[in-house]
Amino acid sequence: MDQTLQEMLSKMQQGQNGQQATPFQQQDMTAAMLQQIIQMLAILVQAHYDREARYSGNRGGGSYRRYGGNGGGWNNNQHPWGGGGNGWR
């Protein structure tokens, strides 16, 4: 058989049987590392939900109260991004 063909076929064989680049294996990650990442994600997701709750509606109270301090009712002066004025801008 032709030399070049022989080499090409063996190269094909290698290519099909062995993955040349070793991919990152999830098993390489220890349980402790995984735990840390999940905790961090939990914090980020919680922060995301907090933010959503804070800025989505509930003008008369709800979670905005935490910025108000007057126990109820919406007050533009306590709006986190700019006081005074006539409501939302």
Add this chain to the structure above:
Amino acid sequence: MSAIPFPFQQLQPDNYLVIDIETGYAPDDAISGMVDDWQPPGNIKDPEKIQARRAEFEAEARVKSALTDAAPIIAVAIKGQVGLEQHGLVLHAMGQCPMPALEAQGVKVVGATSEGLMLQMLSAVLGQLADNQTLLAGHNVLLFDLPKLRNRLIRNRAAIPVSLQPGDAIEHQPVYDTMKHARYFSAEAGKAGNNPFFGFKRLEQVLGLSNPGHKGIMSGEDVPVKHAEAMAALASGDAEKHAELATLIVAYNFQDVVQEEKAFRLMTGRY
């Protein structure tokens, strides 16, 4: 809070197709046409120098003709997450001949007796496997493989499958050209300046894929040479030599698409 899936997994099934083609030399009349159309560079006035340049061009014309529109496509390899995950498919136009060495490795090979027939089959296969949502991938596909395929489909009056139809009439086909993106994966790419050409052999090195790969055994430029030899062997009745050379071309084409798929997967985070 509900459980966070980890690691983040793709929710959609992957839908891509890697394409690679091989071409032969253009017919002789097209090559002589290239030579006739040749114009000397404007800054060269000396007739002797012009003659020397013309001779230079003539010598290279045959080699360069394999990249022109007149050159026939002799093989097309496709591989991807559309039913060709494991072994891929190679269609070739070098006649029907047994390729046991490739079949032993599970490669699906279909031989046609002409380019037109091969492209008809390709058109049917692509029509089944790909739609205008299928991501087409490959090395330099945007400027070589895809336009070349469209051109040859038209010249052979074979239907252009929807996945190969360019233009605004349909939703744009998603394409990932590894040559186009190669420079974003190498700190050394800047050395090439503005030259957009980034050879696949070099990309393999950049990505840490097998080195030297199959391109160390033969290069794309050798394909038309081997093809010419194979067709000469067929014409002279040397079936054994023809089968060997055709097998070599198909193996090379297949290895190209395998490596291109690896590169594409690495570059798009599909480890």
